[in-house]
Every structure is written in structure tokens, then in C-alpha cells.
Amino acid sequence: MKILVCISHVPDTTAKIAFVDNNKSYNKEGQQFIIGPNEELALTRAIDIKEAKGGNITALTVGSAEVEPTLRKALAMGADDAIRVNMDPKDAFNVSKQIAEVAKANQYDVILTGREAIDYNGGQVGEMIAEWLIYPSVSGVNDMDLEPGKAILKREIDGGYEKIECDFPLIITGQKGIAAEPKIPAMRGIMMARKKPLIVVEPVQSDNATEVLEHSLPASKASCKMVSADDMNELVRLLHEEAKVI
Amino acid sequence: MSVLVYTENWDGQFKKLSFELISYASEVAKSYNTNVVALSIGNVDEAELSKLSQYGADKVLNLSNAAYTEFNAEYYAKAISEAAKSEHAQVTIFANNITTRAIAPRVTIKLDAGMVSGCVAAPESIEPFVVSKKAFSGKAFARVKINKDNKVLSLNQNAFGIKENVKAANIVSFECALETSKAKVVEVSKNSGKMSVLDAEILVSGGRGLKKPENFKLLEEASDILGSVATVACTKPVADLEWRPHSEHVGQTGKVVAPNLYIAVGISGAIQHLAGITSSKVIVAINTDKDAPIFEASDYGVVGDALEVMPKLNEALKAFKANS
Numbered sequence: 074m075k076i077l078v079c080i081s082h083v084p085d086t087t088a089k090i091a092f093v094d095n096n097k098s099y100n101k102e103g104q105q106f107i108i109g110p111n112e113e114l115a116l117t118r119a120i121d122i123k124e125a126k127g128g129n130i131t132a133l134t135v136g137s138a139e140v141e142p143t144l145r146k147a148l149a150m151g152a153d154d155a156i157r158v159n160m161d162p163k164d165a166f167n168v169s170k171q172i173a174e175v176a177k178a179n180q181y182d183v184i185l186t187g188r189e190a191i192d193y194n195g196g197q198v199g200e201m202i203a204e205w206l207i208y209p210s211v212s213g214v215n216d217m218d219l220e221p222g223k224a225i226l227k228r229e230i231d232g233g234y235e236k237i238e239c240d241f242p243l244i245i246t247g248q249k250g251i252a253a254e255p256k257i258p259a260m261r262g263i264m265m266a267r268k269k270p271l272i273v274v275e276p277v278q279s280d281n282a283t284e285v286l287e288h289s290l291p292a293s294k295a296s297c298k299m300v301s302a303d304d305m306n307e308l309v310r311l312l313h314e315e316a317k318v319i
Numbered sequence: 320m321s322v323l324v325y326t327e328n329w330d331g332q333f334k335k336l337s338f339e340l341i342s343y344a345s346e347v348a349k350s351y352n353t354n355v356v357a358l359s360i361g362n363v364d365e366a367e368l369s370k371l372s373q374y375g376a377d378k379v380l381n382l383s384n385a386a387y388t389e390f391n392a393e394y395y396a397k398a399i400s401e402a403a404k405s406e407h408a409q410v411t412i413f414a415n416n417i418t419t420r421a422i423a424p425r426v427t428i429k430l431d432a433g434m435v436s437g438c439v440a441a442p443e444s445i446e447p448f449v450v451s452k453k454a455f456s457g458k459a460f461a462r463v464k465i466n467k468d469n470k471v472l473s474l475n476q477n478a479f480g481i482k483e484n485v486k487a488a489n490i491v492s493f494e495c496a497l498e499t500s501k502a503k504v505v506e507v508s509k510n511s512g513k514m515s516v517l518d519a520e521i522l523v524s525g526g527r528g529l530k531k532p533e534n535f536k537l538l539e540e541a542s543d544i545l546g547s548v549a550t551v552a553c554t555k556p557v558a559d560l561e562w563r564p565h566s567e568h569v570g571q572t573g574k575v576v577a578p579n580l581y582i583a584v585g586i587s588g589a590i591q592h593l594a595g596i597t598s599s600k601v602i603v604a605i606n607t608d609k610d611a612p613i614f615e616a617s618d619y620g621v622v623g624d625a626l627e628v629m630p631k632l633n634e635a636l637k638a639f640k641a642n643s
């Protein structure tokens with residue numbers, strides 16, 4: 074089983090967001106970067122399956138050299154090797170094209186991505202890779218098993234779930250539930266990760282379909298109106314007469 | 320030229336979201352001085368389809384081939400991109416939800432388009448094409464320019480609102496040659512009748528401050544009093560402790576919601592949770608700690624123990640409902 078896990082290099086979920094360069098760029102100064110939480114869970118599940126049934130896991134990120142510690146963490150968790158596509162990721166169209174090119178060259182059975190990266194929340198890359206490769210895809214998966222030649226998946230739908238079976242090759246976008254907790258690299262894994270191969274490939278020619286012009290922060294709320302815990306009739310009155318939401 | 324909207328249905332019915340999408344598309348179409356074409360896939364009757372014209376659809380394409388009743392990303396993406404081509408759609412619009420996330424990116428590649436997901440407003444200009452979206456899971460906004468001729472947008476629920484705009488829409492049957500897919504749905508389980516946290520207008524949401532799963536009955540009671548537009552939600556720790564199902568988890572890695580009213584009970588307001596609720600119109604916080612960050616994100620606050628405050632709130636809501 075050859076598995077490719079595409080991971081994003083994103084600011085920690087607890088990060089406070091600020092912008093520089095006339096609000097054009099995100100301020101990376103002093104920020105902790107992590108494997109995106111959706112991909113971290115997908116990678117965890119892939120490693121568990123590999124350890125039980127065999128196979129090879131490649132972790133991939135599109136990014137400049139600064140993303141290498143994130144790829145090393147994926148190797149420490151248990152990926153066998155890593156690929157970095159040497160390009161600043163600005164747009165899903167371009168990023169997905171780069172990953173599709175790597176996938177064409179290496180012929181993976183399963184390509185995993187997360188539901189979305191937590192920086193721009195596009196949720197586009199996985200399905201775009203599927204379209205470039207003309208592969209089937211299952212998105213928003215929160216339960217995954219892989220058997221020789223076949224994936225057995227569950228995904229949440231409105232008010233329930235559906236179970237899907239799909240032959241290899243395919244694209245799966247994973248989210249919360251695909252693994253219970255992300256795997257924490259053990260010391261041995263961290264030592265081994267240093268020796269595992271991390272290959273840098275140059276991007277193919279493609280254009281950015283979109284570009285971010287500017288960022289802004291949401292307007293902060295006007296002050297919170299406090300209501301006494303003993304006067305819930307007053308809260309209900311405010312919600313009805315002032316806020317007009319009930 | 321046209322603006323195409325994919326209007327998803329739920330067991331043959333549209334939701335407010337569908338009408339919001341048509342309203343949004345009407346606004347986009349106005350900038351191009353063109354028409355709005357809605358595409359419906361699956362079994363939807365004529366009366367339901369004609370509702371789309373109340374909000375600005377000039378034409379409704381109806382793809383009701385039985386093979387399309389079951390959702391499949393490949394089939395749906397093919398049909399939508401075929402419709403976009405035949406209608407010469409400059410812009411194709413989707414909701415930003417679990418279903419369309421599987422298809423809109425595929426349509427984007429098929430149309431050689433640029434896509435912006437999670438739009439929160441109509442495009443500020445069409446030449447160049449610039450639109451605002453949510454970024455960093457609700458912690459920020461980004462203005463994004465699309466460099467391609469064809470555009471694909473997905474709209475965040477409740478970001479634009481519903482605007483009536485009555486048209487006399489033509490309902491036209493639409494056909495698309497079938498693809499074959501290797502992804503097969505083998506089982507579907509639906510807990511029908513239960514409203515999803517994404518659709519509810521009022522969310523009564525609980526955190527660890529509720530102390531144990533049984534105490535969520537206080538929230539269920541509030542939700543019942545508030546009626547069918549309300550449902551219960553929770554924080555990540557609560558879902559992780561399995562006090563509540565993961566489908567109710569609201570936050571950065573769970574569901575990002577936008578209800579009219581979000582009542583946060585025993586929730587301190589971790590940044591990951593706040594990211595999921597900032598689009599709520601009104602937020603009420605009930606928490607013992609007056610310095611909890613949740614109060615900074617809230618419009619109304621009550622300092623007190625959830626287990627003591629909730630029964631009083633439920634009484635007050637009951638009295639209010641009885642008099643209204």
C-alpha cells in the first residue's frame with residue numbers, strides 16, 4: 074500500500090493572528106507552526122494502518138525550506154519518507170497541480186489530505202488533486218480502513234453518516250474522528266526522522282488562480298451587557314426587545 | 320452569459336440556505352447585468368423548484384435523472400460544469416458546506432476557474448474580480464482577487480441573507496451523460512428530524528462548566544422551549560469526553576456556525592472555540608468566571624453557575640413563550 078499524506082504547515086490553533094506588509098501578509102514572527110490538525114489525524118490513522126498491515130507512507134508539503142521541521146515531525150510520527158515541493162503556496166489551484174504532478178510520477182494507492190487547512194480554510198486542494206488525476210474521492214471522512222486494493226470509509230452527512238467503499242487509487246480528505254488523538258512522536262521516532270529521506274522537488278509551471286490582496290481582523294464586539302443571574306426575565310426581555318433574536 | 324447557482328436539496332426540499340444563495344447570485348448577476356440560472360439535481364417537484372424564482376432565479380435547470388438521486392462528487396461535478404458551460408456561466412456559486420466542498424473544487428478545475436471558498440459578501444468589484452472571505456477559521460478576513468475568466472465562489476451560510484426578488488422563472492429539464500465512479504455508497508444512516516447545528520437559528524451550547532453529561536438536559540430543555548429552530552451544541556472537550564456526539568462540536572476543528580443566537584453555557588471561550596462562533600449575530604455567555612474570554616466575544620453576559628442559572632433561564636423562556 075503506497076500512501077501519500079499531504080500536510081499543511083499552519084500556525085498553531087491557539088495563535089493570535091496579526092498582519093504585516095500593509096496587511097498583505099500574515100505575521101509569522103514568534104508563531105509556532107504545526108501540521109494542520111485535520112492532516113495530523115489523517116496521518117495518524119495512516120500510520121496505524123501501515124503498522125498493522127504494511128505499506129509505505131510519504132508525507133508531502135508544498136512550501137519553502139521553512140516547512141521542513143513540519144515534515145520532519147511527520148517523519149518522526151512514522152511516515153517513511155517526505156517530499157517538499159519548493160514553492161510558496163499561495164493558491165489551491167497551483168498547489169493541487171503541484172501535488173498531482175508528484176502523484177503522477179509516483180502512483181500512490183491512496184492520497185490523503187485534511188478537510189481544510191486552518192489558515193485559509195479553502196478546503197479545495199484534495200478534491201482538486203482528484204480532478205487533475207481523474208480519481209474518485211471521498212471528502213470529510215471521519216472513519217477509515219484500508220484493505221488491499223480497497224478503502225472502507227465513513228463520512229458525516231446531514232443528520233447521520235454514510236459508509237462508502239472505493240477501490241484504489243483514490244483521494245480521501247480526512248477530518249476529526251479519522252483518528253481519536255494525534256500521534257505524539259516518541260524519542261526513537263525523532264532520532265530516526267533525521268535519517269529518513271526528505272526529497273526536494275522543483276515546481277512545474279502553473280499559475281495562481283487567486284491571490285490574497287489584503288487581510289483584516291473582525292471588528293471587536295461592543296462591550297458585553299451584563300445581566301444579573303437572578304433576573305433571567307430581563308435577559309429574555311433584552312433578547313426579544315433589544316437584540317430581536319427570540 | 321449568466322451566473323449559475325447549484326441549489327442543493329434535502330429530500331426534495333430546499334432550505335433557507337438555497338434561497339440565500341439565489342439572493343447572493345442575483346446580486347452578483349446585477350454587476351454583470353446578466354441572468355441567474357439555478358441548477359437542481361435530484362428529485363424536486365415543480366412547486367418546490369418554482370420557489371427559487373421568488374428570490375431572483377430567471378431560469379431553473381432540473382436534472383432529475385434517477386441515477387443522480389444518490390450523491391457522488393464525480394457525477395455532480397460533471398453535471399454542474401456541463402451546466403456552467405452550456406449557460407456560459409461567468410460565475411458558479413455554491414454553498415460552503417460538507418456536500419459542496421466535495422464538488423466545487425472539481426468544477427473549478429473542469430472550468431479552468433479560480434475559486435474562493437467561504438465568501439462573506441458580494442464581490443466588491445468584478446473587474447478585477449475581488450471578494451471577501453473568512454480566513455484563519457474566523458479569526459480574520461481576506462480580500463481575494465481571482466485571476467481567471469471563470470469564477471467559482473462558495474458562500475458562508477447567513478453571510479448575505481435572503482432577499483425577495485420575484486421573477487417568472489422557466490423550469491427546464493436538464494440532461495447530462497452519466498459517468499461511472501468507483502466510489503460506492505454501501506450504507507446510509509440518518510437520524511431524521513434532528514436539526515444540524517449548521518442549520519439551527521438558535522444554538523444552546525455547553526462546555527465543561529456543565530460538569531457532567533446529564534446536565535445537558537438543562538440545555539435540551541431550553542432548546543425545546545425555543546422551538547424547532549433551536550438545537551444543542553457543545554465544545555471540543557465535551558465532544559472528546561463523549562458527553563455529546565462529535566456532530567455537535569462547534570469550533571475551529573469542528574463546525575463553524577452562524578446562528579442568530581448562540582447561548583454559551585459553561586464555556587470559557589478558548590480561541591479555537593471562539594473561531595467557530597464569531598459569525599453568530601448575538602452571543603450570550605453564562606459562566607462563573609467573570610474574567611473568562613467568552614465575555615469579550617459576547618453581547619450579553621451572566622456571571623453565575625450554569626446549573627443554577629439555566630433552570631431560571633428556562634422558567635423565564637417558558638413564561639415568555641406562554642405570553643407570545
